[in-house]
Amino acid sequence: QSVLTQPPSVSAAPGQKVTISCSGSSSNIGNNYVSWYQQFPRTAPKLLIYDNDKRPSGIPDRFSGSKSGTSATLGISGLQTGDEADYYCGTWDSSLSAWVFGGGTKLTVL
Amino acid sequence: QVQLVESGGGVVQPGRSLRLSCAASGFSFNAYGMHWVRQAPGKGLEWVAVIWYDGSNKYYADSMKGRFTVSRDNSKNTLYLQMNSLTAEDTAVYYCTRDRNYYMDLWGKGTTVTVFS
Numbered sequence A: 001q002s003v004l005t006q007p008p009s010v011s012a013a014p015g016q017k018v019t020i021s022c023s024g025s026s027s028n029i030g031n032n033y034v035s036w037y038q039q040f041p042r043t044a045p046k047l048l049i050y051d052n053d054k055r056p057s058g059i060p061d062r063f064s065g066s067k068s069g070t071s072a073t074l075g076i077s078g079l080q081t082g083d084e085a086d087y088y089c090g091t092w093d094s095s096l097s098a099w100v101f102g103g104g105t106k107l108t109v110l
Numbered sequence B: 001q002v003q004l005v006e007s008g009g010g011v012v013q014p015g016r017s018l019r020l021s022c023a024a025s026g027f028s029f030n031a032y033g034m035h036w037v038r039q040a041p042g043k044g045l046e047w048v049a050v051i052w053y054d055g056s057n058k059y060y061a062d063s064m065k066g067r068f069t070v071s072r073d074n075s076k077n078t079l080y081l082q083m084n085s086l087t088a089e090d091t092a093v094y095y096c097t098r099d100r101n102y103y104m105d106l107w108g109k110g111t112t113v114t115v116f117s
Helices: none
Strands: A011-012 A018-023 A035-039 A045-050 A063-068 A071-076 A086-093 A100-101 A103-110 B001-008 B011-014 B018-025 B035-037 B045-051 B059-060 B068-073 B080-082 B091-101 B103-106 B111-115
Touching: A011 B045, A018 A086, A018 A103, A045 A063, A045 B068, A045 B103, A071 A086, A086 B045, A100 B059, B001 B091, B001 B103, B011 B103, B018 B035, B018 B111, B035 B068, B035 B080, B035 B103, B045 B091, B059 B068, B068 B111, B080 B091
Parallel strands: A011 A103, B011 B111
Antiparallel strands: A018 A071, A035 A045, A035 A086, A063 A071, A086 A100, A086 A103, B001 B018, B018 B080, B035 B045, B035 B091, B045 B059, B068 B080, B091 B103, B091 B111
């Protein structure tokens, strides 16, 4: 059972927009920045969003992040088949003194 | 170029020990905290441990406390993870990552640990 809760899977058609939620508590998301990671099969995860809503260099603006209270959301617009991957949210938990990840969400582009 | 390269994985019997290494290059290793993150087959990401840039602080996931020890040698630009009393549940790909305060911006390709009798 992950400290951060994500839906196991989401799906949408090419060109559409999808959102992935990440729910936590005041000890993690509520008081710390959230980051998001993209992972393709058999490869290492890659940073997608940091500090809630910032994109690293090279990440297209189709990817967006937001945070409200104890929840965060990853948005992907203009979906492409190449976006099919697993997505993880993560942050520091101040009560646990530990980094925590969500359980991951598998995105399917139909 | 800027990269992290893990090594030291392999097949080990339950109860034995293993030490993983992560060689950093292309950046000032001694200026960054570093994490270990693992991923069991078909499962999600699981954080293992973090060590401050100077080694002054270390934190561990509860399930690893007392069995795993993270350390670093800044003179060799290398991060380590000493794993003792291994069980089948420790079978995973182990990644080292660079800490940037609330996010991990650089990941290695990982090294695979298989605990098998």
